[in-house]
Amino acid sequence: MIPIPKHYLHLVRGFLLFMSGLFVGTGLLLFGQVKTAKFMREEVNSTFFVFRQIGYATFFLQPNENQVALALSEMPESYLVHSKRVAFSLMVFGALILVFVPFCKDKRKKIKGRRKG
Numbered sequence: 001m002i003p004i005p006k007h008y009l010h011l012v013r014g015f016l017l018f019m020s021g022l023f024v025g026t027g028l029l030l031f032g033q034v035k036t037a038k039f040m041r042e043e044v045n046s047t048f049f050v051f052r053q054i055g056y057a058t059f060f061l062q063p064n065e066n067q068v069a070l071a072l073s074e075m076p077e078s079y080l081v082h083s084k085r086v087a088f089s090l091m092v093f094g095a096l097i098l099v100f101v102p103f104c105k106d107k108r109k110k111i112k113g114r115r116k117g
Contacts, residue, residue, distance in 0.1 A: 009104060016101045022092030030087035034080050037072050044073040 006013055044052065055062060055070055064068070 001030045001032060013101055013104050016097055020094045020097035023090050027090030027094060030083060030090065034084045034087060035078055040069040040072050041067065044069050
């Protein structure tokens, strides 16, 4: 284990807290995007097939939301499964860093009432 000088411990703890928040936040963002993509895919798949084909035929005339939904419906399901696993892994890694932040403290404790010497 690498000894950290006492005057740098607050910087190390702050950096670890920042990194754990970054990992957990990124994982939550990616997880939300996967859920939104799945919802959009379900909406496109539940649409009547004639309307869906009209949407594909007039793709460039559709609003941005419809274009994204139509494009996501063509994406393989394995991409969403992989993205969900990555999101979960990021959240777990950030949580592990957060759990170990309290262990980054000064090992030498001052005992009150005792004199040195």
